[in-house]
Amino acid sequence: MFRVLECVVVQHDRSTVLLAAGICVVGMLAFFLIHRRAIECNERRRRIWLLVASATGGLSIWSTHFVAMLAYQGTIAIEFERVLTLVSALTAVAGFWLALQIADRSKTVSSLAAGMVATVTVAAMHLIGTEAIRAAATTRYEMTPILIGSVVSFSLFTAAFASTTLRRSTLRLICAVAASVAAICILHFTAMSATELIPDPTLPEASLDGGGRIWLIGAVSIVMSVIVLTTVAASFIDRYLTDLRGFANATLEGLAVVRDGRVIETNARFAELLLLRDRDILGRDPDDLLAAADGLPLTAQRNSAVAATPKVTDREVFLEVAVHTIEYRGRSCQVLAVRDLTEKRIAERRIEHMARHDALTDLPNRTLFNDRLDGALRTAALSGDVLAVLALDLDRFKAVNDVFGHAEGDRVLIRVADILRRCVGPADTPSRIGGDEFIILQTGVEQPAGANLLAERILETFRTEMNVALDPTAVGVSIGCAVYPDDGETPDDLRNAADMALYNAKFSGRGTAAFYSAAMDAELRERREIESELRYAVLRSQLSMVFQPLFDATSGLCSGYEALMRWKHPQWGNVSPSVFIPVAEETGIIVPIGEWAMREACRVASTWDDGLAVAVNVSAIQFRFPNLVDMIASALDESGLEPHRLELEITETSLLKDRNTTLATLLRLKALGVHVVMDDFGTGYSSLSNLHSFPFDKIKIDRSFISEMEESDSARAIVKAIIGLGKSLDLPVVAEGIETFGQHRMVVEDGCEQLQGFLLGKPKSEGEVEILSGIRNLPTYRRRG
Numbered sequence: 001m002f003r004v005l006e007c008v009v010v011q012h013d014r015s016t017v018l019l020a021a022g023i024c025v026v027g028m029l030a031f032f033l034i035h036r037r038a039i040e041c042n043e044r045r046r047r048i049w050l051l052v053a054s055a056t057g058g059l060s061i062w063s064t065h066f067v068a069m070l071a072y073q074g075t076i077a078i079e080f081e082r083v084l085t086l087v088s089a090l091t092a093v094a095g096f097w098l099a100l101q102i103a104d105r106s107k108t109v110s111s112l113a114a115g116m117v118a119t120v121t122v123a124a125m126h127l128i129g130t131e132a133i134r135a136a137a138t139t140r141y142e143m144t145p146i147l148i149g150s151v152v153s154f155s156l157f158t159a160a161f162a163s164t165t166l167r168r169s170t171l172r173l174i175c176a177v178a179a180s181v182a183a184i185c186i187l188h189f190t191a192m193s194a195t196e197l198i199p200d201p202t203l204p205e206a207s208l209d210g211g212g213r214i215w216l217i218g219a220v221s222i223v224m225s226v227i228v229l230t231t232v233a234a235s236f237i238d239r240y241l242t243d244l245r246g247f248a249n250a251t252l253e254g255l256a257v258v259r260d261g262r263v264i265e266t267n268a269r270f271a272e273l274l275l276l277r278d279r280d281i282l283g284r285d286p287d288d289l290l291a292a293a294d295g296l297p298l299t300a301q302r303n304s305a306v307a308a309t310p311k312v313t314d315r316e317v318f319l320e321v322a323v324h325t326i327e328y329r330g331r332s333c334q335v336l337a338v339r340d341l342t343e344k345r346i347a348e349r350r351i352e353h354m355a356r357h358d359a360l361t362d363l364p365n366r367t368l369f370n371d372r373l374d375g376a377l378r379t380a381a382l383s384g385d386v387l388a389v390l391a392l393d394l395d396r397f398k399a400v401n402d403v404f405g406h407a408e409g410d411r412v413l414i415r416v417a418d419i420l421r422r423c424v425g426p427a428d429t430p431s432r433i434g435g436d437e438f439i440i441l442q443t444g445v446e447q448p449a450g451a452n453l454l455a456e457r458i459l460e461t462f463r464t465e466m467n468v469a470l471d472p473t474a475v476g477v478s479i480g481c482a483v484y485p486d487d488g489e490t491p492d493d494l495r496n497a498a499d500m501a502l503y504n505a506k507f508s509g510r511g512t513a514a515f516y517s518a519a520m521d522a523e524l525r526e527r528r529e530i531e532s533e534l535r536y537a538v539l540r541s542q543l544s545m546v547f548q549p550l551f552d553a554t555s556g557l558c559s560g561y562e563a564l565m566r567w568k569h570p571q572w573g574n575v576s577p578s579v580f581i582p583v584a585e586e587t588g589i590i591v592p593i594g595e596w597a598m599r600e601a602c603r604v605a606s607t608w609d610d611g612l613a614v615a616v617n618v619s620a621i622q623f624r625f626p627n628l629v630d631m632i633a634s635a636l637d638e639s640g641l642e643p644h645r646l647e648l649e650i651t652e653t654s655l656l657k658d659r660n661t662t663l664a665t666l667l668r669l670k671a672l673g674v675h676v677v678m679d680d681f682g683t684g685y686s687s688l689s690n691l692h693s694f695p696f697d698k699i700k701i702d703r704s705f706i707s708e709m710e711e712s713d714s715a716r717a718i719v720k721a722i723i724g725l726g727k728s729l730d731l732p733v734v735a736e737g738i739e740t741f742g743q744h745r746m747v748v749e750d751g752c753e754q755l756q757g758f759l760l761g762k763p764k765s766e767g768e769v770e771i772l773s774g775i776r777n778l779p780t781y782r783r784r785g
Contacts, residue, residue, distance in 0.1 A: 017068060020067040118183075152187075290309070291308060305322040389482050389495065394436035395477060416475070439495075442454055584619075588621060618650050677698040678698070706737045
């Protein structure tokens with residue numbers, strides 16, 4: 001230790017040593033600052049700055065070593081060989097580059113390896129520099145001090161790299177610089193104290209003139225100072241410029257600085273919004289790039305931002321531009337701040353579209369339809385034009401939805417929407433207003449011819465593309481039409497008129513189109529009044545039962561009665577069953593009044609002689625409710641009527657929906673012991689199939705064939721065929737609606753077994769029912785064959 005101090009204090013010029021130390025401190029400070037800057041940069045820039053840092057650090061250490069060597073004041077004059085001196089400098093640069101590559105991995109083991117490489121580099125540079133000495137002496141080294149100095153230097157270099165790499169702070173930077181300077185000085189002066197120059201007269205002597213050495217020291221110091229200062233300045237300038245541009249590019253807004261009507265600076269976002277490169281923007285007039293929505297130049301002063309569209313791209317872009325005045329490069333400039341609103345506007349348009357269109361079919365919804373109807377009516381009121389509103393309702397859709405599921409129902413609705421789009425004109429508005437309800441606004445054509453043509457086109461398309469025979473999920477459509485101004489002058493009036501027409505179309509048989517009329521309005525109001533009053537008819541004791549007798553054709557004896565419902569309203573009087581029964585079935589009121597009729601019929605029939613049966617009509621609507629069998633069983637139990645005396649008359653309509661469920665219901669009824677009669681035979685669908693599939697006990701010929709027998713040979717032939725069919729199936733046949741002696745004679749001659757009609761007996765109230773032993777005053781006829 002004393003040898004090292006003696007070497008520094010006694011054998012070296014102290015001012016030159018201080019200069020060397022200053023170079024070392026400034027160089028190491030620059031080295032670690034540039035290293036820290038390199039860590040902050042991207043990969044490409046990091047490689048450049050690591051190379052600059054290695055050059056700065058290596059040359060700083062080399063200069064420190066060289067200046068310190070020149071400060072040596074020995075008895076022997078020394079000079080330095082240029083090639084080895086240059087090699088020592090390159091060794092220092094290469095060694096520190098390798099140390100930085102290792103230290104850049106930011107791990108503890110990396111700091112250890114970097115410290116080892118830095119120590120070896122400084123030692124190698126020192127030894128090569130020593131070998132570059134030219135003097136009349138030979139060189140001898142004492143290795144023990146050198147090894148000790150190397151170990152201490154390794155520890156200090158490792159601490160320096162760890163301080164500046166693992167944690168970045170000013171204190172850590174100072175510690176790293178101090179540790180590295182101490183490592184360099186210790187290793188240098190330890191090696192110098194361990195180096196001995198032994199005079200050798202055989203070798204040439206170096207010049208003892210120190211003037212050259214002083215100038216050399218000054219030149220090295222000045223060059224090194226310029227390198228270090230320039231490098232540090234470049235680091236700070238790069239940080240400032242790079243970070244400033246990075247800060248400008250960090251914003252989501254596009255920024256452009258405009259001076260004298262030309263763009264002089266932009267950030268990356270501005271070029272990205274216009275799909276251009278920076279060089280394609282700089283120097284151009286901003287009005288050649290963007291067009292303001294208000295028509296003013298972009299740089300015009302405004303109180304708020306203005307919408308703008310790019311002129312240099314066909315892409316749909318929604319931009320907003322705000323203008324500010326700033327001082328830039330010493331002059332007043334305008335800054336264009338451009339915000340991209342494309343995603344926001346697209347989202348707003350999508351939300352607006354969803355709010356005004358049906359989510360499933362993408363047709364306009366009720367809100368949009370009402371807006372367009374209001375606008376069309378205002379236009380029509382001023383111009384005198386006409387327009388039409390068509391209300392549409394799908395037939396069989398509920399059945400498809402129930403049987404095939406909601407997913408299939410949605411697919412059907414999408415198909416319907418596609419059909420409507422293809423059928424309507426370009427000025428028309430087809431809309432879905434809920435469920436299976438659609439509505440169309442038709443404008444720009446003559447009315448009612450236009451609405452009639454559109455309705456026929458829709459019906460024809462449905463018949464072609466929605467064929468029930470080929471597609472079990474196919475549906476039909478019913479259409480109601482109303483025309484402005486004849487059928488209404490307000491949106492509500494037109495909608496109500498179209499709904500009334502639709503109601504009439506569905507009531508008339510579905511799959512048709514109907515136009516609104518005043519008579520239709522009156523009829524609909526009447527039906528609604530009937531519906532309203534009928535709901536309370538049972539509670540108000542307005543309903544009653546009458547009984548029409550059935551007679552055996554052979555004996556003429558009464559075999560039973562058919563129970564018929566009557567309604568006597570306090571204001572309207574007697575309401576015909578042909579009026580209120582369809583309303584009851586359509587509205588579902590038939591279920592409660594049908595149950596009342598069943599219980600009443602069973603109660604009255606239980607007071608008759610045991611041989612008489614009672615026939616009660618059961619609506620197809622009642623078969624849709626699972627409690628039908630339980631209700632009939634309860635009526636039989638309450639009344640005490642034997643089940644075999646109850647006959648249930650059903651039409652073939654009851655068999656059209658869910659045949660399996662209906663068959664199971666009929667089998668349960670048969671298990672109770674009641675009889676099942678097919679009513680109105682010959683007018684339904686697949687009659688022979690129904691007779692084969694269902695357990696009927698009797699057939700009733702529809703009264704329409706009986707009424708035409710005397711005038712129509714075909715009606716007579718049909719009656720004969722039905723009677724023959726019944727005999728072959730061993731089913732009794734009933735002829736109802738007999739009102740003339742001719743009809744009576746014909747059905748008896750053809751072999752009909754039971755008869756019913758006004759000619760034989762009119763319906764009687766409960767108190768008027770008499771037990772008849774035969775039919776008097778009626779002729780008997782010999783049966784043919």
